[in-house]
Amino acid sequence: MPTTKSADRPLQIGLIGFGCVGQGLYDILEKLPELNAHIRRIAVKNPTKARPLPHDRFDFHADDLLQDPELDILVEVIDDPTEAFRLVSTALRQGRRIVTANKAMVARHLTELVALQREFGGTLLYEAAVCGSIPIVRTLDAYFSHEPLESVSGIFNGSSNYVLSRMTEEGSDYTPALAEAQALGFAETDPTLDMAAFDPRSKATILAAHAYGLLLEPEQVLNLGIENVTAQDIRYAAALGQKIKVVASLQKLPDGRVTAFVTPQFVAATAPLYTVEREFNGVVLEATYAGTQFLSGCGAGGHPTGSAVLADLVALRAGLRYSYAKLTTTEKSTYTTDLEVEVYVRRPDEDASNLLTFSTISQDNPAEGYAVGYVSLAQLLRHRDALRRSGTFVARTGKIRLLQAKANTISETAALTV
Numbered sequence: 073m074p075t076t077k078s079a080d081r082p083l084q085i086g087l088i089g090f091g092c093v094g095q096g097l098y099d100i101l102e103k104l105p106e107l108n109a110h111i112r113r114i115a116v117k118n119p120t121k122a123r124p125l126p127h128d129r130f131d132f133h134a135d136d137l138l139q140d141p142e143l144d145i146l147v148e149v150i151d152d153p154t155e156a157f158r159l160v161s162t163a164l165r166q167g168r169r170i171v172t173a174n175k176a177m178v179a180r181h182l183t184e185l186v187a188l189q190r191e192f193g194g195t196l197l198y199e200a201a202v203c204g205s206i207p208i209v210r211t212l213d214a215y216f217s218h219e220p221l222e223s224v225s226g227i228f229n230g231s232s233n234y235v236l237s238r239m240t241e242e243g244s245d246y247t248p249a250l251a252e253a254q255a256l257g258f259a260e261t262d263p264t265l266d267m268a269a270f271d272p273r274s275k276a277t278i279l280a281a282h283a284y285g286l287l288l289e290p291e292q293v294l295n296l297g298i299e300n301v302t303a304q305d306i307r308y309a310a311a312l313g314q315k316i317k318v319v320a321s322l323q324k325l326p327d328g329r330v331t332a333f334v335t336p337q338f339v340a341a342t343a344p345l346y347t348v349e350r351e352f353n354g355v356v357l358e359a360t361y362a363g364t365q366f367l368s369g370c371g372a373g374g375h376p377t378g379s380a381v382l383a384d385l386v387a388l389r390a391g392l393r394y395s396y397a398k399l400t401t402t403e404k405s406t407y408t409t410d411l412e413v414e415v416y417v418r419r420p421d422e423d424a425s426n427l428l429t430f431s432t433i434s435q436d437n438p439a440e441g442y443a444v445g446y447v448s449l450a451q452l453l454r455h456r457d458a459l460r461r462s463g464t465f466v467a468r469t470g471k472i473r474l475l476q477a478k479a480n481t482i483s484e485t486a487a488l489t490v
């Protein structure tokens with residue numbers, strides 16, 4: 073691996089991927105020569121694509137960078153999660169230091185990535201994978217490594233937040249708001265990962281490891297999206313003085329277990345996330361002793377995401393590794409979906425099948441097609457895809473209640489502060 077180097081030698085970086093994030097990082101490093109960090113080699117995929125740098129600046133086989141002992145640190149910012157995992161896991165097996173921005177890959181393989189670092193001594197950092205420029209992974213991993221957290225919740229996806237902001241501002245429906253977001257580059261041509269909340273679910277899965285020491289499979293976390301939201305739903309929220317946001321929540325329950333979900337949620341005007349608009353992201357931490365913290369910032373884009381990659385590069389140079397302190401503590405958290413959440417459910421028409429059984433209903437408005445009441449989280453997980461297909465829109469009110477296993481009685485009601 074890397075040979076002996078003099079202390080003042082520039083950091084030699086191997087960059088894999090030169091799209092939005094790769095070019096953002098490149099541009100920042102060009103503007104900050106005082107960092108003494110040099111992108112020595114760049115690997116991309118397509119040899120015929122037009123590039124903003126001379127052709128001889130590029131490699132077309134990322135594996136060549138993995139084999140180059142002169143490279144001190146690798147940065148993986150490609151758009152293919154399967155190939156990203158192959159490259160990152162190979163680098164870790166070589167004991168290398170590597171940075172990634174690929175949330176889907178990290179969320180899917182976190183258990184293995186942690187094990188590879190322990191076995192081979194390499195280091196992986198991934199701040200850019202969660203909420204772009206917001207330094208949430210390191211805040212949880214380092215600063216709150218030993219403090220219990222009551223909750224970590226936030227708006228983790230700028231594309232869906234942009235659509236909801238525009239619907240709220242304009243009183244418009246979902247389709248034109250999405251088309252505008254796509255035209256402005258805030259949403260992908262295939263918007264499913266963002267609008268159906270798969271992307272923020274990956275981020276919530278990653279944060280669960282650092283906040284609670286939970287290594288979850290993404291499928292264990294409910295993700296409900298906004299593809300079926302209408303102007304009627306936005307008006308309903310506004311009449312209550314609230315907004316609809318897609319909120320990812322990790323929450324410690326009154327019995328000490330931890331739950332997680334990513335769903336549309338009604339957010340009150342007094343809550344920090346109410347102010348997070350358009351492509352911005354926001355995270356609210358409730359720490360047991362520190363109290364409430366709120367971070368907001370740009371969740372995507374070349375420079376904001378490049379900035380997070382840069383922070384990881386500088387941290388790696390200084391020898392930082394994630395502590396994963398809550399993975400190693402003796403007081404392990406237990407994950408549960410055994411609870412009820414209060415939801416607003418609106419079916420597209422009377423004929424749409426009623427997929428959810430309420431345990432209690434507080435509002436029933438057949439004329440407007442909606443009801444509000446408690447349903448089990450297990451039902452929502454089971455019927456996620458069918459709800460989406462049927463055109464049903466579901467949003468949480470923020471209230472949850474815990475079922476006690478023995479008596480099956482309701483023990484607590486908790487409102488989540490977002």
Ligand SMILES: NC(=O)c1ccc[n+]([C@@H]2O[C@H](COP(=O)([O-])OP(=O)(O)OC[C@H]3O[C@@H](n4cnc5c(N)ncnc54)[C@H](OP(=O)(O)O)[C@@H]3O)[C@@H](O)[C@H]2O)c1
Pocket residue numbers: 088089090091092093094115116117118119121134149150151152155173174175200201204371372373374377
């Ligand atoms: N864009 C954002 O704002 C943002 C924010 C946070 C995280 N991320 C994450 O960052 C990563 C990169 O996103 P992006 O938006 O920069 O993607 P992008 O603009 O689509 O660029 C992807 C780059 O990866 C290269 N690539 C693909 N497969 C490759 C392979 N096998 N070997 C070498 N290079 C390969 C492509 O090569 P060609 O140029 O030859 O096509 C391209 O340069 C993704 O994991 C994404 O989820 C992005």
